[in-house]
Amino acid sequence: MPGYTMNKEDLQARLVRIEGQVRGLQRMVDEDKYCIDVLTQLNAVSAALKAVGVGLLDTHVRHCVRKSIAQGEGDVAIDELVASVARFVGR
Amino acid sequence: MPGYTMNKEDLQARLVRIEGQVRGLQRMVDEDKYCIDVLTQLNAVSAALKAVGVGLLDTHVRHCVRKSIAQGEGDVAIDELVASVARFVGR
Amino acid sequence: MPGYTMNKEDLQARLVRIEGQVRGLQRMVDEDKYCIDVLTQLNAVSAALKAVGVGLLDTHVRHCVRKSIAQGEGDVAIDELVASVARFVGR
Amino acid sequence: MPGYTMNKEDLQARLVRIEGQVRGLQRMVDEDKYCIDVLTQLNAVSAALKAVGVGLLDTHVRHCVRKSIAQGEGDVAIDELVASVARFVGR
Numbered sequence: 001m002p003g004y005t006m007n008k009e010d011l012q013a014r015l016v017r018i019e020g021q022v023r024g025l026q027r028m029v030d031e032d033k034y035c036i037d038v039l040t041q042l043n044a045v046s047a048a049l050k051a052v053g054v055g056l057l058d059t060h061v062r063h064c065v066r067k068s069i070a071q072g073e074g075d076v077a078i079d080e081l082v083a084s085v086a087r088f089v090g091r
Numbered sequence: 092m093p094g095y096t097m098n099k100e101d102l103q104a105r106l107v108r109i110e111g112q113v114r115g116l117q118r119m120v121d122e123d124k125y126c127i128d129v130l131t132q133l134n135a136v137s138a139a140l141k142a143v144g145v146g147l148l149d150t151h152v153r154h155c156v157r158k159s160i161a162q163g164e165g166d167v168a169i170d171e172l173v174a175s176v177a178r179f180v181g182r
Numbered sequence: 183m184p185g186y187t188m189n190k191e192d193l194q195a196r197l198v199r200i201e202g203q204v205r206g207l208q209r210m211v212d213e214d215k216y217c218i219d220v221l222t223q224l225n226a227v228s229a230a231l232k233a234v235g236v237g238l239l240d241t242h243v244r245h246c247v248r249k250s251i252a253q254g255e256g257d258v259a260i261d262e263l264v265a266s267v268a269r270f271v272g273r
Numbered sequence: 274m275p276g277y278t279m280n281k282e283d284l285q286a287r288l289v290r291i292e293g294q295v296r297g298l299q300r301m302v303d304e305d306k307y308c309i310d311v312l313t314q315l316n317a318v319s320a321a322l323k324a325v326g327v328g329l330l331d332t333h334v335r336h337c338v339r340k341s342i343a344q345g346e347g348d349v350a351i352d353e354l355v356a357s358v359a360r361f362v363g364r
Contacts, residue, residue, distance in 0.1 A: 003261070003264075003265060004264045004265065004268055008120060008121075008123075011120045012117060012120055012121065015113060015116050015117045015120065016117065018113050019110060019113045019114060019117070022106060022109050022110045022113055023110060025106050025143075026103060026106045026107065026110070029099060029102045029103055029106065030099075030103065032099075035147050035148070035150055035151035035155065036151065036171055036172075036175050038147055039144055039147050039148065039151075039175050039178075039179065040175070040178070042140060042143060042144050042147065043144070043178055043179060045140060046137060046140050046141070046144075047273070049133060049136060049137050049140070050137070050271055050272065050273045051273055052116075052133060053130055053133050053134070053137075053271070054264065054267065054268045054271065054273050056126050056129055056130050056133065057126070057130065057264060057267060058260075058264045059126055060126035060127065060130075061247075061260050061263060061264060062260055064126065065243075065251075066251050066256050066260070069247075069248050069251045069252060069256075070251060070252065074248050074251075078240075078243050078244055078248070079185070080127055081127075081243060082185075082186045082236065082239060082240045082243060083185060083186065084127050084130050084131070085236065085239060085267055085270075086186055086236045087130075087131070087134055088130065088134060088267075088271055089232055089235070089236065089270055089271050090232065090363045091229070091232045091233055091236050094352070094355075094356060095355045095356065095359055138364070141362055141363065141364050142364055144362070145355065145358065145359045145362065145364050148355060148358060149351075149355045152338075152351050152354060152355060153351055156334075156342075157342050157347050157351070160338075160339050160342045160343060160347075161342060161343065165339055165342075169331075169334050169335055169339070170276070172334060173276075173277045173327065173330060173331045173334060174276060174277065176327065176330060176358055176361075177277055177327045179358075179362055180323055180326070180327065180361055180362050181272045181323065182320070182323045182324055182327050190302060190303075190305075193302045194299060194302055194303065197295060197298050197299045197302065198299065200295050201292060201295045201296060201299070204288060204291050204292045204295055205292060207288050207325075208285060208288045208289065208292070211281060211284045211285055211288065212281075212285065214281075217329050217330070217332055217333035217337065218333065218353055218354075218357050220329055221326055221329050221330065221333075221357050221360075221361065222357070222360070224322060224325060224326050224329065225326075225360050225361060227322060228319060228322050228323070228326075231315060231318060231319050231322070232319070234298075234315060235312055235315050235316070235319075238308050238311055238312050238315070239308070239312065241308055242308035242309065242312075246308065262309055263309075266309050266312050266313070269312075269313070269316055270312065270316060
């Protein structure tokens, strides 16, 4: 599969791992670990979530958007895609 | 408490909620929910994580960094703080 | 035009305004303005740049990607689009 | 100087370079360069701006915040710092 493509199993496996990382953060806070170390771990979770987001976008463009365009109905799908990317980048 | 300050209970409550949100994402993927809706939910989780990160930074500056500076040993604490913020903003 | 669409004139006008904002930042640094105020202004420039980025993406999807897909050659265009979004969100 | 510290000359030199990069973006749009290439260049400008932001934060903590804390008046400075970091990370 190309670089950012994830199938359903990949997405699930990553989300299960992220859930475990969030529980790890709870443990670190519970054990009063050093703030900077907790933040470093939190950044890792954020990065993992963003990667899942890119994987979801990849699936969406490759299937839904492509299909809408091929059927000559791309406008709505493109509006929605761009709005979603805009929120993803924080705009 | 000032705007971004969180005590240990706040941090834990937020992380438990984030864990639930991540399980919600797993459910959405499992039920083949529309990608754009999953992405919207994923953005909410990212924002919640960032808020916890800001809360951790607040605690860190208010306690550790302040104490190091008051003891005339601020340099190392400040180097570490800035490096941590740099990673947090993606630099 | 839909929400995020910008034509060439819009893009140019925004980039000229951003150039002016960057000169404003130079002036603030030159006049030793309060760091927090400079940072607030810098955040405004970053946000304006991101908006231009979303406008560019919108144009790209609406024209290049759509055309590639309509011609049955969407795969390369989609790989490239997703890689570009991934860099844009910092992945 | 430690990793993220910038003096006034560094900050100015970087902002002048960023101004040139923004003019480069205008030229690329004017010459109808490929959107993905414009976006790649725009990401470089965003990253350069963020680096200046981290440099400003570094100066601010190292001077203003440190001084306020040493004078026993850190609370307001810390509130303001954390609020500024929160905006910087998009919270």
